[in-house]
Amino acid sequence: MRYIIDRLVYLFIVLIIAISGVFVLVNKMPGDPAYGLAVSIAQQRNMQMDQALEIAHKIMGIDPHESLIVRYFRFISNLFKGNFGYSAFYQTSVNEIIAKSLPWTLFVISLATFVSFMVGIFMGAFAAQKRGTIIDLVISTISSIIQAVPPFVLAVLILFIFAVRLRVLPIGGAYPVDVEPSFSVQFILKVLHHAIGPMFATAIPQMAAWTLAMRGNTSQVMEEDYIRFAQARGLRDSVIANKYIKNNAMLPLVASLAISIGYMLGGHTLVESIFNYPGIGFYFGKAIAVRDFGLLTGLFSLIVIGVIVATFIAEIIYALIDPRVKLK
Template sequence: MNYFVNRLLYLLVVFVIAISGVFVLVNNMPGDPAYGLAVYIAQQRNMQFEQALEIAHKMMGIDPHESVVTRYVKFMNNLLRGNFGYSTFYNTSVNEIIARALPWTLFVISLATFISFSIGIYLGAFAAQKRGKTIDTLISTLASIIQAIPPFILAVLILFVFSVRFRLLPLGGAYPVDMEPSLSISFIGKVLLHAVGPILAVAIPQMASWTLSMRGNTAQVMEEDFIRFAEMRGLADSVIASKYIRNNAMLPLVASLAIGIGYMLGGQTLVESIFNYPGIGFYFGKAIAVRDFGLLTGLFSLIVIGVIVATFVADFVYALIDPRVKLK
């Protein structure tokens, strides 16, 4: 229980510092966050810009004359109440955008992570058990090369080859624009087809990373004394590989897995933008492009919260599954 409380308090401090950093960063960006909305209001209502700017400030809950401290207190108060702000570009609350985009991002992240982790740990363990042989060199070399390829470069290649050249995958979107969302087999099939590109662009570099990490961990575990003891007992190689080597080598990767999922909430901005996939990364890139400070602040805050929660879950789960770590 003490371990749980200590980690929770530590992450609360990290949360306050990180969120404060988001506020300072966005608050010091040049320009008025209500400017874009004011231009839209002035054009739609045919009024003076100064009057439209005043209306925009009220709509966004901004007082240009209040102090930085007051704005910070209001920002933290809204965030603690679950209010992530207002998007001037989309003319709606950031909460609504998050509710619309987060399921698509989580869908891609979960499938990409499952595929990459499952294949990566198998390839890494296999390569380590074949150390010094040609297959080990081949797997390690390919994994190193693939890991060095940025996901957005891979996304462009996938889009060009499979969508433009061979027309096997859709050019973008989460599903065809002429289809109504439903639970039908045809709609689900189209959703999966549209997600193949983003999933591959995310999963392939991840798989290479897991392969190299698992290979290193496996090679280290194979040198431990308990592995030699298991061999002296006459246990089958398959038993030693699966129950002794692979399980212990996977333990350090569990924490990385949870933290990686948290970072991926906003780390796939270019991938989702290239595929025009309506996830968090897509809206994050759009917020930067159109200088939508409200949306930018809200998504920044969501990403920070996601990373902190993922870190807490990773620490707690790792302490539960590893008997060498005590919950103190």
């Protein structure tokens, strides 16, 4: 229990520092965060920009004469109340954008994590069992190359080859515009079809990372004394591989699952933008493009919170599943 309390305190401190960094970074960017909304108001109401800026500031709750420290404490206060801010470009609260986009991102990330982990674990264990052979060399080399390829590069390749050239994948969206959302099998299949592109663009580099990690862990475990003892007892190779080697090699990777989900939440930005997939990453990219400071700050804060919380969960999971680590 003491361990969990200590980690929660540490989590809170890191969270405050990270979110403060996000606030300062965005607020030091040149320009007025209300300018985009002011332009829209000026065009709609046919008024001067000075008047439109005053209205935009009131809508967004911004006082241009306030000091940075006052704005900071109001931002932190709103964040702890669950208010992530206001989007000038979409003219709605960031909470509404998060509510409609986060499920799509979590859906794709969950698929990518499951596929990459299961395939990566199998390939890594298989490569370790074939150490020193051409199979091990091929798997390790290909995995090393793929891991170095950024997800957005894979996204461009997948989009160009399978959507533009072969036309077997949709170009964008979470589902066809002419299909009514429902819980029908047809709609679910359409959603899965649209998620294939961004899912594989995210999963393939992660798959390579899991493969290399599992190969390294398995090779290390195979050198342990208890494995030699099990072999000396005459246990079958399949029993040793499944019960002793694979389980122990997977322990650190299972705990890393939570961290990978958190980091994919942040690294998924360009992938969703390329596929025009309506998740958090798509709106994050849009906020950067149109300089929507309110939306940018809110989504940036959400991503930071997701990564830090995922890291905390991973530490707790590892302490629970590894008998060598005790919660104190």
